[in-house]
Amino acid sequence: MKEITFSKRNTILILLTILLTGAGILLIGRFAPQPVASEPTLSPDQVAAEEAVIEGTQAFFHIRSEVGKDAWLEHFCSLSTESGCAFIEMGADRLWKKYTEAKTSIQATVKVVEQVSATATEQVWKVNVSLSEPLPGSNKTQEEAYVLAMKTDTGWKFDRFLLEPEIQALIERQQKENKP
Amino acid sequence: MKRIPQLFLFLAILFSAFPLSPVQAQDTSPWSEVFDENGNLRSDVIDLGVTTETPSWMSVDLPFGQSLQLDANYHRFQTADGNVVLAPSASTLFFMAMNPQESGLADSAGMMSNGYGSMITFLGLVAGDSLDWNRLQSERPQYKDPSQFWNAVLSGQENAWTWFSGWGFITKLLSMSFDDVAMRSAYLMYLNGARNCALIPGGCSGIVIPGDPEDPPPPVCPGPQVTIQQPTLTIKKLAPANPLVVGQDPEKRGVDVQAMVTIPPVIFVWHEPIYEEEEFCRAANAGETPNCKTSNSSLVNDGVEDSELVFKECLRHVEYLPDAVASLQATATLDGASKAWITGQLGQTHYGASVHKESFALVPGFTTWSGSCSGGTCTAVANALKVPFADPGNFNLKLRLTTTGTQFRGVTITQPRNLSADGDLQVYVTLPALVP
Known part of the structure; x- marks a missing residue:
């Protein structure tokens, strides 16, 4: 049997290497980014619809009476579906009469809470809307809304806000689905 | 997905054969007063035109207590016997179905040929794909097919809003025209609607007042006939050909705008x-x-x-009854794209560019209107001269008027009409450019 001999110098080098390697592992472990609670990755359709929901809702509540209804509609319609634009356009005169009288100047911040429903062509998102000040006839600056985004030829677009009975039905459906 | 429309087509045929209408078949169908044997409108049916109103049941709630008041549109016809037939727009008909009592749908004598069967077909075509039929079947097993559910909705026993799993069809309804296939049989009949016009959708606008039933008709003479002819309304720029914003025009000329109305007589034959x-x-x-x-x-x-x-x-x-102009308004409003261009693109290159005056009340305001009637034809004209448009861009011109309605020997023959027309005019600006 062949005898392996270590010189004193080599022994010190080996020990130093082991020591440095161990210290390195410890340091990397301490400073490396900690794994966070895993979040489901959004699909491209979800990302696009989420963006459409946020932009459309912000455009809808970005009201500056001095700029006027037409400019507001033009901006909103550039972010909404054609039919969603026609829907709002139909009632815009009466809505804006109120805003003009009250000299409304409001901005909105929209945060997505969750996706509530999704098909290949429709997605409903629950969002939290914060207004810079209350709208005429309201004293609230924060409210949840359920927004429908539709897939169009030019991508996902804001379509409309869901109505109260539609929201109630969605919530009930979610509660039933979450029951064990 | 394509099976659902086929299903509804089948159901439509089925219902046509076996009506499930709350309106029972009559010996003489009132629809024979409306359409001839070839399915065309009869010549003695009076076309009352399209009436628009803003009913509370077409109000859509928005976040923060806001609401969107949608317009209800009905193309209406009056039969010789004083029944009123209306063809609602698709969105109007859908909201009527969702609010059968408030909208007056429940007061109608149903739809052509098969009572509410056509209504069910319409709902199936526009909203059938969006119905959560699986959930509906598990929670309401009493409905064996969607038509039974829609029938319950029309009877006010179910709230359809809570049973949708697709929502995009609501806004799409707005793009459906009166000629859409889903609307072809969507005529609602209001028996004796002319006499009770205040209670029917669209109210009394343009309704031809029927004779008093207390007065017995002459023994052999035919009843009176009313023919309403469509008026001509225009609002347009007269001069100059290419108007400059008044600030750049050395003559400060402004623009001449003319509104003109010609209302042919209502022809009353008795x-x-x-x-x-x-x-x-x-x-x-x-x-x-x-x-x-x-x-x-x-x-x-x-x-x-x-x-x-x-x-x-x-x-x-044959009487040619004048339906004179009772009131007339005209306005000019700078459109949104032009305002955005002034404050955006123009503002970037020309410091201080802003909108000076975006709307003008032309009549009354810049001028008044004058009108007259001759030989039963009534005209009205208003010339707003030298209107000082100070902003470049496209101005939307709107003309709105009401008529007096027609009378004969003190008896109202037709109710006042609300008429409107739109136009536009372009105002130009010269922009200096640096030439190298």
């Missing part, structure tokens, strides 16, 4: 019964002295001479 007085010999009453023989077989005078009116013919009269 028939006058012509009677002739004829003498005859009637039996003498007690105390009367006989002075004639009641028959050839009478040997002595046994009757008294009397006279009576005997119907001879119907004299046809």
Whole structure:
């Protein structure tokens, strides 16, 4: 049997290497980014619809009476579906009469809470809307809304806000689905 | 997905054969007053045009307590017997179905040929794919097919809003025209609607007032006929050809805008019964002295001479009734794209560019209107001269007016009409450019 001999110098080098390697592992472990609670990755359709929901809702509540209804509609319609634009356009005169009288100047911040429903062509998102000040006839600056985004030829677009009975039905459906 | 429309087509055929309408079949269908045997509108049906109103049941709630008041549109017709038939727009019909009591849908005599069967077909076509049928079947097993559910909705027993799993169809309804396939049989009949016009969708706008049922019609003469002809409305720029913003025009000329209205007469045809007085010999009453023989077989005078009116013919009269302009308004408003261009693109290159005056009340305001009637045709004109448009871009011109309605011998024949027309005009600006 062949005898392996270590010189004193080599022994010190080996020990130093082991020591440095161990210290390195410890340091990397301490400073490396900690794994966070895993979040489901959004699909491209979800990302696009989420963006459409946020932009459309912000455009809808970005009201500056001095700029006027037409400019507001033009901006909103550039972010909404054609039919969603026609829907709002139909009632815009009466809505804006109120805003003009009250000299409304409001901005909105929209945060997505969750996706509530999704098909290949429709997605409903629950969002939290914060207004810079209350709208005429309201004293609230924060409210949840359920927004429908539709897939169009030019991508996902804001379509409309869901109505109260539609929201109630969605919530009930979610509660039933979450029951064990 | 494509099976659902096929299913509804099948159901439509089925319902046509076996109506499930709450309206029972009549011996003589009132629809025969509306369409001829070829399915065309009868010539004696009066086209009342499209009426728009803003009912509370078409109000859509938005976040923060806001609401969107949608317009209800109905193309309406009046039959010779005073029934009113209306063809609602798709969105109107859908909201009527969702609010059958408030909208007056429940008061109608149903739809053409099969009562509410066509309504169910319509709901199936526009919203059938969006119905959460699996959930509906598990929670409402009593419905064996979607038509039973829609029937319950139309009867006010179910709230359809809670059973959708697709929502995009609501806004798409707005893009459906009156000619859409889903709308082809979407005519609602309101029996005696002309007399009760205040209670029917669209109200009394343009309704031809039927004769008083207390007055018995002449024995053999046909009833009156009313023909409403469509008016011509225009609002347009007269001069100059290419108007400059007034600030750049050395002459400060401004723009001439003209609004013109021509309303042809309402043609009212009525028939006058012509009677002739004829003498005859009637039996003498007690105390009367006989002075004639009641028959050839009478040997002595046994009757008294009397006279009576005997119907001879119907004299046809054609009246050209003027429906004059009662009020007229005209406005010009800079459109949103032009405002955005002024404050955006123009503002970036020309410091301080802003909108000076975005809207003008032309009539009344810049001028007043004048009108007259001749030979039953009524005209109105308003020339707003030298309107100082100070902003470049496209101005939307709007003309709105109401008429007086028509009367004949103190009796209202047609109700006042609300008419409108739009136009536009372009105002130019010259922009200096640096030439190298």
